[in-house]
Amino acid sequence: xxxxxxxxxxxxxxxxxxxxxxxxxxxxxxxxxxxxxxxxxxxxxxxxxxxxxxxxxxxxxxxxxxxxxxxxxxxxxxxxxxxxxxxxxxxxxxxxxxxxxxxxxxxxxxxxxxxxxxxxxxxxxxxxxxxxxxxxxxxxxxxxxxxx
Numbered sequence: 001x002x003x004x005x006x007x008x009x010x011x012x013x014x015x016x017x018x019x020x021x022x023x024x025x026x027x028x029x030x031x032x033x034x035x036x037x038x039x040x041x042x043x044x045x046x047x048x049x050x051x052x053x054x055x056x057x058x059x060x061x062x063x064x065x066x067x068x069x070x071x072x073x074x075x076x077x078x079x080x081x082x083x084x085x086x087x088x089x090x091x092x093x094x095x096x097x098x099x100x101x102x103x104x105x106x107x108x109x110x111x112x113x114x115x116x117x118x119x120x121x122x123x124x125x126x127x128x129x130x131x132x133x134x135x136x137x138x139x140x141x142x143x144x145x146x147x148x
Contacts, residue, residue, distance in 0.1 A: 002074050006036045009071035009137060013038050016069070016136035020129065029066075036071035044125045048117045059114055062086045063122050067129070069137075076137055080126060085118070 010033060017040050021027040030039035046061040066082040085102060087095040099119070106115035 004074060006071045006073045007033070009076045010036050010038070012136050012139070013069040013071060013076070013133075016133050017067075019136075020132050037068065039066060039068045041065075042067050042129060044122075046118060046121045046125070048114050048121075050111075050114050059118075060088045061118055061122075062088075063125070065126075067133075069133070078130070078133055080129070085122075 014031075017027055017038060021040065021042060027040040027042070028038060029041055030037065032038075042065050044063050046063060048059040048061065050057050050059065062085070064082075064084040064086070065080055068079040068081070070077050070079075083099050085095075085097050085099065087097070099122070102115050102118055105111055106119055
């Protein structure tokens, strides 16, 4: 990021939030241009199927998280935190849990496959968010240009 000003990185972060989450207005919780910091709420959806005693079950998971981007001249850093998983079975809310609980369930019992899939797909989704952020932050094309 050498030679990139804080304001330019900040603008790229704003574009990331607007494009990645489709509504920056609803996503961004904290925004301070002088500080170079943006905090937003992210979300993705995962679906897992399992047959239990010949009955197919559809598990739907909403995974919520917070993204913080801090910008300084020549560098930025991101933090993902405040993870929350909400599960519903046939659109009926049933469980709320942390990833620690999901990991413990993935290591044992009848629901091993369901929770392993949840963790793996969540990991892939988080990697996708990080990759997208990195692309926005490193791209000169995303910098707002007043000379159009």
